[in-house]
Amino acid sequence: MAAAAASSGMMFSSATSDGCSRGLQRVSSITVLRLGLTRSAAVFSRTRTINIQVRTSISGRSSSSSVITAATATEASGKVIDGKSVAKQIREEIATEISRMKASTGVVPGLAVILVGDRKDSATYVRNKKKACESVGIESYEVHLAEDSSEKEVLQHIKGFNDDPSVNGILVQLPLPSHMNEQNVLNAVCIDKDVDGFNPLNIGLLAMRDREPLFVPCTPKGCIELLHRYGVPIKGKRAVVIGRSNIVGMPAALLLQREDATVSLVHSRTKNPEEITRQADIVISAVGKPNMVRGSWIKPGAVVIDVGINPVEDAKSPRGYRLVGDVCFEEASKIASAITPVPGGVGPMTIAILLSNTLVAAKRAHNFK
Template sequence: MRALVSRINRELAATPRPSLALKSLGSRFSHHHHDSPTKKEKKSSYILGPDLPDIWSPPRSTPPCPPPSQTPDEIRSGIVKEVYQMKESISKVPGLAVVLVGQRRDSQTYVRHKIKACQEVGIRSLTAELPDDCPEDEVVNTVSSFNEDPSIHGILVQLPLPQHMNEEKLLNAVSLEKDVDGFHPLNMGNLALRDREPLFIPCAAKACIELLLRSGVDLKGKNVAVIGRSKVVGLPLSLLLQRHHATVSIIHAFTKNPEDITRGADIVISAAGVANLVRGSWLKKGTIVIDVGTNPIEDPSSEHGYYLSGDVCYEEALQVVSAITPVPGGVGPVTIAVLLSNTLDSAKRAYGLS
C-alpha cells in the first residue's frame, strides 16, 4: 500500500490533478454565515478575504471536513476560456517572460513546466537564458526590455540567482505592474495591510489558499501553523491567512518545540524545504495538511536519479489527518495554474478589461 501511494504520487507529477488527497469521509461540511455584510465588506475579494471589523466575540465550533477538489484543472479551464475571449475580442493574448540565469537543473525543469503550462492555455511565453557568469547589468537590461514590451504582462526572474548576483537589485528591476511573482515590497506591503490590495500575490501562497477555499474550508477562526517564513511561501501565506481571519502561528528554524504548535493547529501548512520534517506525532487527529515542500531525494533506482519528497512524512500523516496534499501533484500544479492566472489578470489590467 505504501509503495502504491508513492507510485501514485510520482505519476501525479505528470498529470497534475487531484490536489487535496482526501482521507475521508462523511460530508460533515457546513458553511458559517455569522456575519451580515457591512459597507466595508464591499471592498472584499475572494483571495484577499473579507474586510471584517475586529469585534471580539465568543469562540466558535470545530473545523468541518472539506470535500474533494479539482483546483488546478478548474483554474486552468477558466484561464483557457478567458484567453480565448481576449483573443476574439481584442486580438491579443497574455504574455509571460521568464529570465533564467545559469544552468541549475532544477530551475531549468521548473521553467520548462511553466512554459509548457503557458502553451497549454494559450498564453504567449518567452524565455531569456543567460549564462551563470554574465554581468548583473545584462540581467537588468533584459528585465528592462521586457518592462518596455507591451506584449509582455508578466516577468518572472527564476530564483535562486547565482551567488554573485544581488537578488534585491534584480527583483527591483521588474516593473510593479508585471511582478507576477508578487515579490515587490510594495506588493508585499499591500498584502500585509488589510485595507489595501496588492496587484499580485506570490503564486505558491495564493495556491495554498485557493486549495483550501475551493475545498470549502472556512478559514475564519481556524488555528493555522505555517512552517517556514520565506518571501516565496511562508511570509505571504501568513499574511494572506490573516486576511482570511485565521489565527496564524509562524514556525521557523529557531522555533523551540514546533510540534507543540502544530499539535494545536486545525490546518498545518509546511514550506520549510526539509524532507520528512513533520511527523505524524506533530499532527492532531482530523487536521488538514498542505505540503508545499518539494525536496529532491537521491535515488539511483529512479529515472532522473532522484525523487521528490514533501516536508511531511506522508505515510504517518495519512493515519491522522482528514486531508493532505501529496508531493508531487499537490500544491505544485496549483502554483503553476496561479502563475498563469496572475499573468492573465495582468494582461486584463493592461488592456482595461475588467
Template sequence: MITLKMTLRRMLSERRRSNNKLSRALSSSQIHHASRTTWSPPLVSLDLLDDCSSTFTHSHAAPIQKCTNDNARIIDGRSAAEEIKSSIAIEVSRMKESIGKVPGLAVILVGRGQDSLAYVRNKIMACHEVGFKFSIAELPENCTEEEVCDALSNYNKDASIHGILVQLPLPQGREPLFIPCTAKGCIELLLRSDVEIVGKRAVVIGRSNIVGLPTFLLLQRHHATVSIVHAYSENPEIIAREADILVAAAGVPNLVRGSWLKPGAVVLDVGINPIEDPESEHGYRLIGDVCFKEAVRIASAVTPVPGGVGPMTVAMLLLNTLEAAKRALHFP
C-alpha cells in the same frame, strides 16, 4: 525619475523588497473564484535567512495518533488548477478572436537548479495549454546584477509581454524581486476544498519572504490565528501539533513526520525537494517537506507532492498574467 534599472539595483543591494509598481511585472493582485476575492497583503522585508536543513531534526518524541478517518482526503491541486486553466483558456480564446492578441508571460531563469528547471517546465506547458505567448531568458548563475536588470528592462519594453517572472529561488546572495503566487495558491486550495480558516489555528513552517511570510499574512487576513515555526523555534513539533491547518515550507525533505500532526489537521505541503532517482526520466524525483505516508494516516486532508500546491502556483501565475494583459489591452 528613478529608472526601472536603478530601482531594481537598489532592491538587490539593500536586500529590501520595493513597493514601487513595475509596469507589466507580476504582482500579487487579486484572485477571483466565483463571487469570492482573495487579496494578498503587502509584504515587509525579512532580513533573517533560515538554514532549516541544519537546525530542524526529525523528532519522534511523541507517539503518532491516527485521525478518526481511515485515510486523509487528498487535496487535489491538479484538478483545481485544471478548472482554473480551463476558464483562462476560454478567456484567451475570446481575446484572440476579438482583438487578435493573447497574454504574454516572460520568465527570467538564473542558474540551472533542478527545482527551478522543474518549475519552468511546468510553466511552459501551462502557457501552451491556455494559449499564452511564452518567452524565457536564461542567465548563468554567476551573471551580474546588470544582466538581470537588462533582461527585465527588455521584457518591460515588449508590448506583447504582460507578466514578467523572475524564477525563485535566486542563487545565494540575490534577493527576490516579485511577490510569488504560491501563497495565493495555498489559500485558494483551502477555499476550494471547503476548509474553514476563520478562527482556526494555523502554523506555517518556514518564514521565507517568498512563501512563509506571505502565507502567514494571507492566513491572518482570513482571520486564522497564525504561528510561524523557523530554524530557531524551540520544540517545533509541539507547536506544529497545535495546528488545525499546517503549511510546510521549510525546504527539508520529510521534515514533518506523523508525530508533528494534530489528528484531523489539514496539511499543505509546499516543499519540492529533488531526490536522486536513476529510474526517473530526469534522474531525480520530487518529494515534499511532509512524510506523506505518515501524514495521510493522521490528517483529514493533505496535498501530495507533486500534484498539490505546485499546479496551483502555476495556475495563479497564469491568472495574474491574464489579468495584467486585460488591463494593458483594455480588454473587458
C-alpha cells in the same frame, strides 16, 4: 520552489525519511473517483465519498458543471487534495477568459521568463511554465543567459520587457548566481508586471488591512486556492505556517491572516515546534526538509498543505531519487482529514496561479473586465 523553501528549513532539527518510504506509494493505492461538485455537505466528514464545495475565482463567474478528481477517504486515511486536478480546472478557466479577451480586444497576454545559468531544476521549471503558457494561449518569451552573465545584463533585459506592451508579466527564475544581488534584480521588475508578487510594495500591501496588492506570490496563493476549492473553512481556525521565507512562508501567513485565521509561524528558532503545530486546524509546511513534520505533529482532523519538494535517494528509482514533501505522508495521512501529496499537490497550483496572475495583468493593462 524546493530551493526557495530549503533556505528557511536547513536549521530545523534533522528528520530522516525512515518510516516514510512508502508515503508516495500510498497515494497511488487510494481509489480515485470522478465526482460532481456540489454546494452542500460537510466536506471533511470521514465518509467514503466526498462532496466538494468549489469556488471559481479566476474568471469571476460561477461554474456549475465542472468536475474535479477527488480521492475517497477511509476511516484510516485522510483525503488526498488533488492539486493536479484543481490546477487543470484553473487552466481551463484561464483559457476560456483568454479566448474571450482575444475575441473582444485582439490582445493575447504575454509572459517573459529570464533564466540565468544552467541549473537543471530551474531549466525544468522554465520549460514547464512555457508548456503551461501554450496550453492556455499565453504568449511566452524567454531569455536564457550564461552563468557568468553580469547583473547589468539581466537588468537590461528586465528593462526591455518592462517597456514592451506585449509583455504583461515578467518572471526572473530563482535562484540567481551568487554574484548577483537578488533584491536589486527583483525590484527592477515593474510592479504592474510583477506576476511573481515579490515586489516589496506588493508584499507590503498584502500585510496591510484594507489594502490590496496587485499580485500575490504564486505558491502561497495556490495553497489558499486549494483550501477554498475543497471547501476548507479558514475563518476563525488556528493555522500554523512552518517556514518564514519571503517567497512562501511569510506571504502564506499573511494570506491566512486576511482570511481571519489565527496564525502562528514556526521557524528555525521556534521552541517546541511540534507542540505548536499540533494545535493547528490548518498546517502549511514550506521548509524544504524531507519528512520533517511527523504524524505526531498533526492534530487529528487537521488539513495539511505540504509545499516541500525534496529529492531523497532511492535506488529503485530510474533517476536514483524520488521526491517527498516536508511532511511524512505515510504518518500524517492517517491523522489529517485532508492532505496534499508530493508530487501532485501544491506544485501544479504554483504554475496555474502564475498563469492567472498573467491574465490579471493583461486585463488590467487593457482595462478588460
